[in-house]
Amino acid sequence: MTIEYSRDDQRTKETVSPSNPLPVRDMGRFVDMLLIATTNLFPTGERDLLGLTNPDLPTLDGCGQYRKLIWFYFRERSSTTSYTIQARATDHNGAPLATGWLTIASGTLPGASDPNASYWGRLEIPATGDAYYDQYRIVVNRTGDPGYQLISKIVGVR
Amino acid sequence: MPPKVCLITRNLTSLHKAWTQVLRHLGIDYTICVATSGSANATIQTPQGAFAATSADLQGYFRQFDAVILCDHAVTLSATAVINYSVYWLSWNAPEDPPFLLFNPHFSTAITESAYNSNFPSDFPIVRPNPSNLGGTLYAADGGSPSSGTPLWANYFEARGACVQFVTENIRAHVMTVCNAHGVNPFSNVVPYFWRLNTTQHNTLSNTPYTHRVARNGRAGEILAVPAPPTNPEDTETYGADCVVAYRYKNIFWLPHTLASMPFTISFWNFHRSDTLAPMLFWLLYGLQVAGVRPRYKLPVQIETDHPIESTDNTPPFDFTLKQQMEVLLAKFDYMRDFARRRNTAIINGVRVGGKTRLPTARHFHWVMMYGTNVPADARAVAQQVNEILVAGHKEGTLPCGIHDHSIGTGAGYWTMNVHANFRRHSGMRYGTPNNIPIARGRCCVAPHVLPAGVAPPDALTVRIGDTELVEWDHTMSGTGDTFNLPMGNIHAARVIIESEIEEMLALGFPDGYCAGHKYTNTAGNNSGGECYWQALKEFGFRGVRSGSACNVPLSIKRTTPNRLWHGFHLLTDRGFDLAAPDVVYARGLYYPGSPADGDAVRFWRLDHGNDISTNWSTDSTAAWRAYRRTVCQFIGHWLYTTVALLGAFYFHPINGAMIVSLSDPNARFDGWSIPNAILQPHYNHAVELLENMDAVVRLLPDVLYWGTITDVMDHRERVMG
Numbered sequence: 001m002t003i004e005y006s007r008d009d010q011r012t013k014e015t016v017s018p019s020n021p022l023p024v025r026d027m028g029r030f031v032d033m034l035l036i037a038t039t040n041l042f043p044t045g046e047r048d049l050l051g052l053t054n055p056d057l058p059t060l061d062g063c064g065q066y067r068k069l070i071w072f073y074f075r076e077r078s079s080t081t082s083y084t085i086q087a088r089a090t091d092h093n094g095a096p097l098a099t100g101w102l103t104i105a106s107g108t109l110p111g112a113s114d115p116n117a118s119y120w121g122r123l124e125i126p127a128t129g130d131a132y133y134d135q136y137r138i139v140v141n142r143t144g145d146p147g148y149q150l151i152s153k154i155v156g157v158r
Numbered sequence: 159m160p161p162k163v164c165l166i167t168r169n170l171t172s173l174h175k176a177w178t179q180v181l182r183h184l185g186i187d188y189t190i191c192v193a194t195s196g197s198a199n200a201t202i203q204t205p206q207g208a209f210a211a212t213s214a215d216l217q218g219y220f221r222q223f224d225a226v227i228l229c230d231h232a233v234t235l236s237a238t239a240v241i242n243y244s245v246y247w248l249s250w251n252a253p254e255d256p257p258f259l260l261f262n263p264h265f266s267t268a269i270t271e272s273a274y275n276s277n278f279p280s281d282f283p284i285v286r287p288n289p290s291n292l293g294g295t296l297y298a299a300d301g302g303s304p305s306s307g308t309p310l311w312a313n314y315f316e317a318r319g320a321c322v323q324f325v326t327e328n329i330r331a332h333v334m335t336v337c338n339a340h341g342v343n344p345f346s347n348v349v350p351y352f353w354r355l356n357t358t359q360h361n362t363l364s365n366t367p368y369t370h371r372v373a374r375n376g377r378a379g380e381i382l383a384v385p386a387p388p389t390n391p392e393d394t395e396t397y398g399a400d401c402v403v404a405y406r407y408k409n410i411f412w413l414p415h416t417l418a419s420m421p422f423t424i425s426f427w428n429f430h431r432s433d434t435l436a437p438m439l440f441w442l443l444y445g446l447q448v449a450g451v452r453p454r455y456k457l458p459v460q461i462e463t464d465h466p467i468e469s470t471d472n473t474p475p476f477d478f479t480l481k482q483q484m485e486v487l488l489a490k491f492d493y494m495r496d497f498a499r500r501r502n503t504a505i506i507n508g509v510r511v512g513g514k515t516r517l518p519t520a521r522h523f524h525w526v527m528m529y530g531t532n533v534p535a536d537a538r539a540v541a542q543q544v545n546e547i548l549v550a551g552h553k554e555g556t557l558p559c560g561i562h563d564h565s566i567g568t569g570a571g572y573w574t575m576n577v578h579a580n581f582r583r584h585s586g587m588r589y590g591t592p593n594n595i596p597i598a599r600g601r602c603c604v605a606p607h608v609l610p611a612g613v614a615p616p617d618a619l620t621v622r623i624g625d626t627e628l629v630e631w632d633h634t635m636s637g638t639g640d641t642f643n644l645p646m647g648n649i650h651a652a653r654v655i656i657e658s659e660i661e662e663m664l665a666l667g668f669p670d671g672y673c674a675g676h677k678y679t680n681t682a683g684n685n686s687g688g689e690c691y692w693q694a695l696k697e698f699g700f701r702g703v704r705s706g707s708a709c710n711v712p713l714s715i716k717r718t719t720p721n722r723l724w725h726g727f728h729l730l731t732d733r734g735f736d737l738a739a740p741d742v743v744y745a746r747g748l749y750y751p752g753s754p755a756d757g758d759a760v761r762f763w764r765l766d767h768g769n770d771i772s773t774n775w776s777t778d779s780t781a782a783w784r785a786y787r788r789t790v791c792q793f794i795g796h797w798l799y800t801t802v803a804l805l806g807a808f809y810f811h812p813i814n815g816a817m818i819v820s821l822s823d824p825n826a827r828f829d830g831w832s833i834p835n836a837i838l839q840p841h842y843n844h845a846v847e848l849l850e851n852m853d854a855v856v857r858l859l860p861d862v863l864y865w866g867t868i869t870d871v872m873d874h875r876e877r878v879m880g
Contacts, residue, residue: 001205015205017190018170019178033626036603050602050613051632061610135610156608
């Protein structure tokens with residue numbers, strides 16, 4: 001069929017069909033890639049996904065535009081590992097409103113029952129509702145054996 | 159007025175996507191109308207309403223178009239209703255009526271519908287096929303042997319050949335030609351046919367004045383094309399004087415088969431499947447031209463070679479020395495350079511780099527054939543002459559050369575392994591020895607806008623891939639040596655690999671590694687490697703590369719984007735045509751009795767219909783001509799499809815057919831057994847035949863095709879895909 005529509009302030013006619021639909025403009029991506037990291041979990045002890053142990057340093061900053069973060073990960077082993085996701089808001093200069101963090105999720109990082117098995121995982125941050133926090137600290141701590149590399153990808157959803 | 163055609167089909171779900179794809183690429187607007195059945199009583203559903211097939215409303219509706227195209231075709235001559243509704247249109251012959259294009263039309267005497275038979279024009283000059291009297295109403299074509307399936311479904315393999323004489327243009331061209339097809343079973347052992355002319359009716363029509371813009375001769379009837387008479391008495395495959403393959407009856411064009419209706423051909427995803435390839439597109443292009451549909455755009459025809467200099471092992475009786483192999487390549491590239499000059503095209507060549515740094519004794523590499531101490535001096539001397547032709551051709555624009563690296567990964571190119579063990583890099587430049595460079599993505603990679611202050615160390619790098627930017631640190635480094643294990647799936651690996659390839663091109667005498675102003679190359683194994691390689695290629699100045707859809711085989715964890723235009727970077731669909739399969743190393747001939755499986759064109763492209771080549775090869779000289787005809791038709795079909803439907807890149811390997819040419823006259827055209835090659839079989843030069851046969855097609859279709867360059871292809875992709 002023929003459809004008339006506006007394009008750059010001009011009225012345009014197009015003959016459309018299932019194989020020739022109206023052209024659409026890419027209005028931008030709604031998901032941004034924020035982080036790709038390989039975290040060395042052969043050592044034990046708390047560290048964030050970037051391997052940092054300083055408890056006041058965020059893993060990600062400037063995230064106020066994101067409704068949600070999606071954390072994809074691949075575990076080379078499924079050894080028992082705890083995780084803690086902390087978040088906080090900043091002022092207009094980007095300074096945290098106060099020291100410390102709000103823990104928004106924690107638990108055992110999902111993995112296979114066999115500690116020697118590899119495992120793909122996905123976690124939503126937060127699990128329900130919207131986030132819009134400015135800073136996140138994502139901490140992992142291997143407590144079981146054996147050690148392994150945790151490979152993570154985090155995307156921000158606007 | 160922009161060109162506009164009307165497509166008529168009965169079933170949208172089996173309408174081949176190439177109908178609309180080709181028209182879009184040509185800049186021809188189209189409207190699709192759906193017939194409610196194949197009967198003469200069908201209603202034609204148009205955007206302006208549903209009209210009876212015989213109605214004046216429909217006739218008036220059609221008059222807005224430059225042509226009306228019937229997309230449905232005969233499958234078996236015993237069918238009773240395929241396009242019976244079109245019978246009325248055969249009498250819509252006024253100057254205001256559009257031309258009608260019918261491809262492989264179903265008009266056999268098996269049609270029982272009285273409305274069809276009573277309205278079929280009594281002066282129609284082509285004998286209606288009778289499935290009970292095939293020999294009396296048709297000519298069995300191309301040797302008359304049956305295809306194993308149906309020739310209408312021939313896509314990747316199994317071409318049926320015809321050398322066609324185009325009467326008015328006075329041009330002979332090899333194009334796959336099946337006017338109608340028939341078998342007891344419509345899908346197996348089906349024979350292709352040409353039509354018989356009713357010469358009395360034709361004589362009357364050809365003397366009857368007729369005024370319509372498509373009547374070039376001012377007459378009501380015109381023979382457009384017939385089987386071309388043989389050029390050599392060895393070829394005894396001839397047809398009667400009343401045999402015809404294309405005809406204009408008033409404003410009605412009766413044309414051979416072009417696009418098969420199949421259920422999965424409409425799907426975009428299936429479009430790259432080899433079994434949706436449509437090698438008979440010539441007749442659509444020809445039909446549009448003779449119907450006077452003037453496309454907004456002509457389409458550029460170009461060709462590429464992979465490995466302009468390489469050598470190959472060969473076995474008796476093909477005992478070509480390395481020097482002889484280089485001499486054949488020298489002759490081929492001398493010819494190709496001259497052809498490109500004459501036709502104003504640019505023949506792209508993917509230089510097999512990697513021999514200088516990584517595989518210095520491998521004789522199938524360009525550098526090694528020129529400089530390897532394990533290559534005889536006489537062969538090296540000829541290889542260097544070939545290189546001189548390539549460098550000169552590169553600089554003048556006739557033979558642009560680019561990187562093409564089989565020395566990395568599994569040998570199949572970019573990112574074909576997770577880790578290339580003991581990778582050897584070049585020296586100097588930015589990523590060469592002794593620079594200590596990152597060779598894998600950083601352990602930490604964070605988008606700059608969410609990177610906390612103070613986290614990234616001072617030596618962190620910012621890496622951009624497409625529209626993603628990440629700050630990386632804690633990289634695996636190369637050290638200062640020239641050998642290390644290289645993880646291949648990252649931009650740092652891509653950079654060091656590509657720079658080493660360009661370094662070799664410069665050392666070979668080329669001013670660049672990306673085909674000069676075309677900023678393009680054809681990738682080894684058609685593996686473009688994925689986003690990191692595309693980004694790195696962009697950084698080195700490339701505009702596009704040839705790429706398979708699965709672009710890192712055999713690792714096989716990538717697919718290129720469906721539209722193959724990634725952030726302005728072109729990924730051109732590959733389509734290759736050699737005479738033999740890669741695993742048999744070299745072609746033994748069009749056909750050679752002692753060939754291994756897939757070792758000659760007839761075996762590899764499955765052209766031995768009914769064994770009518772293999773059983774007669776040594777006793778009937780016609781068999782060689784049959785093999786030639788089918789081979790040429792097959793590659794013309796593939797090349798045209800690549801050009802007009804895929805806007806892709808068609809290529810061949812010059813060394814593949816090197817052992818079957820005459821050493822005394824390497825650039826001679828095929829002439830059956832009259833010109834023997836080194837083992838006293840028919841001489842055949844693939845480079846010459848590709849270009850000369852396509853040249854005939856380009857000359858036939860000046861409104862649609864022109865000899866162009868890969869830049870023209872990429873420009874046009876941006877025009878119609880952007």
